Amino acid sequence: MTPSDTSGRGRAPALLMRDIDKAFDGHPALTGAGFRLEYGHVHALVGENGAGKSTIMNVATAVYAADAGEVIVDGYGTALRTPAEALSAGLGMVHQHFRLVGRFTVAENVALALGGAGQPCSLSEAARRVREKAAELDFRLDPHARVERLSIAEQQRAEVLRVLLLGARILILDEPTAVLTAAEARALLALVRRLADEGRAVALVTHKLHEVAGYCDRVTIMRQGRTVLAAAEVAGADLNDFARLAVGELPDTPRPAPVTPGAPLLEIENLSVRRGDGSAAVEGLSLSLRAGEILGIAGVGGNGQPELVDCLSGLSPAVAGTVRLAGQEATRAPVRRRRRAGLAVIPADRSDSALIGGLPLAQNLALTGVWRGAFGPFWWLNKARMRRAAETAITERDIRGGGVATPAGLLSGGNAQKLLLARELGPGARVIVAHSPSRGLDLRATRAVHDALRQAVREGAACLLISEDLEEIMTLSNRIAVMNHGRLSAPMPVAEASAQALGALMAGHA
């Protein structure tokens, strides 16, 4: 179907959702939510993590079945039972995790998908269509490239292209720019704008308000499973109003009180770490971190930050140099001894290396305390104590979306991070290594993370904050250093640090 068939404004809305209820295991995710999308519009769906944006879009494409409410496509209230039926009704969704077979080429993926739509398609035919569509949309995509070898942005383009080739007139993109660089994001948003101008309807799930202002016609805002602003005009509106609606009431950021640092808790001298392939990741890195301070390490990703974190956690060996933790030599200490010395780690990838998705919340929380004997002797685990500890943590840290027995994997990003903070920032934490602790979190959750780190440091811990987010570094750190090609610049007090100076150091010409 060509886009021109579908332009025609003033017709029935492309997608109309009314009074949608949806609960998972008794926890409501959507309550009376609604959404109305017109052809020719880019319609932003804004809200924080866990506001129900992805859930309502998954209801639209029949990935989830709603508990109540109606979904009307093109004015017809036909029940869509599967994503495949939704697709044949013209509803295509680009998920955060692409539905492409990584081992296949782009053309093979397209051939596979088209085959299912009842139009058997040879590989050369698929490759031709990919090339044509890509040319039509002004981007380059080699149909014979293996998907797993493509960059994330290219994979995303391939996914958009596949959904379009399947005949989608209503396109839903779930936080498409979260994984892209700024330039890639601009290119994608321009593409999205163009698809809408050609007559398609586009729903853009996002929590970046500048994307709303720059590229969208309408905006719907959700908070805690409800639609708080429905299909408002973007033109002429005040972004700050949108932000307030999305976040609700937010207290002001407390300014950090000036600190007098105490005894050095983490001393690193001339540390060198290699990557798995033998190349140098960290070279001759030295620093000293004292109780009561946060030392921020800024830098572009891939300059040795993950290797430094792994080495400090005891997961990978140092090839040279020394590490002292709370006064004890710990260069070659196993993980357990480091933890006993008071090391707490918040790795960048919480679902991969910090939490165990299949285990209940209470057990995840007990993970590091168990062999300290916090939950009974080595031959007997006190489950009641675990549960109580978890209940306390849930109330104290305001963890939502589950109880003590909920698998940690079901928590949203922000709540998972709060769970991790509850575990790592207990009373025993003296040296906190936090790597991008607010990555992927919304405003409210980010603030909770920052407050927790400040609180821990006020209580006498020391924090090494490694982040690519300069703003995070600037708001939290007492001193700031920059990591570039495995080397660390001399730390400077935050008062002397400017974004320009740090930027120059990060780019490596200062």
Place this chain on the structure above:
Amino acid sequence: MSGFLLSWAATVPDYAAPLLIAALGLVICEKAGVLNLAPEGVMAVGAMTGALVVMGGQGPWTGLAVGALAGMALSLCFGLAVVVFRADQTLTGLATVAAGLGLSGLFGRDAVQKPFTGLPRFGETGWGADLPRLLGQQNAVIVLALVLMVAVGLWLGRSRAGLRLRAVGEDPAAADVAGVNVQRVQLLAIAASGLLGGLAGAYLSVVSAQVWVEGMIAGRGWIVVALVIFAGWRPGMVLVGALLFGGAEALMPRLQAVGVAFPVYIGAMLPYALTLVVFVVAMLRQRGADVAPAALGRVFLRQDRH
């Protein structure tokens, strides 16, 4: 020395062919995402059935065909359990091996150690008497195996059906959304692997040994499982692996023939020791690069409708 090498080289294909055939079947099955440990049992049933049919007065081709069908029948039992009833693939595979060995022992009880005339080698046929030794030692099934290898390679890599089968093994959810009937594809793949596994077993009794002895598969089914991993699920590499293992197996009888004193147990151990060595080397070479079908061994459950 050259005489020794020649006589060794002439017998290698005979040892390699059953490994090649069974391994090709296994590649089809595992490319569809089904972890299949059953070849040892499937081959045993194929060998026993093929031998019984030929001893019953049928021709060797009938024996091979019925042996293949018997292997397919056993394999489908495995398929029924793992695809339809979603049983654990590892455990069911092991149980299928035990069942296959048991069944072949039970039904083949009266046929043990009774030689019969099976499929002739090219050199034993009227038209092939003048062939050089290297060719005269071969037979029609060996040619068939090579044709099969090319066919399986092309079918998996180039055909639409092959694409859909690989999609099932890589990402069953994506295949499902694309309208592929995941369970049917997996059942067909398991049937194909049973057919070829049974054929490989029947080859051992009807063509190679021309006698049926209980336990004559002697671990070849396991070598096939290892071979497929070593070959990285690529039909071309399966041939290389089959020649390697077949060559090691063929070495022992040749050494004995020329009178090299060699403990027979060490010799019999050779193919299996080689399996270990080859594996370590292959894994080091691949450096952990993951070549297995991404969804191998994972039971596919269509996402429950929340």
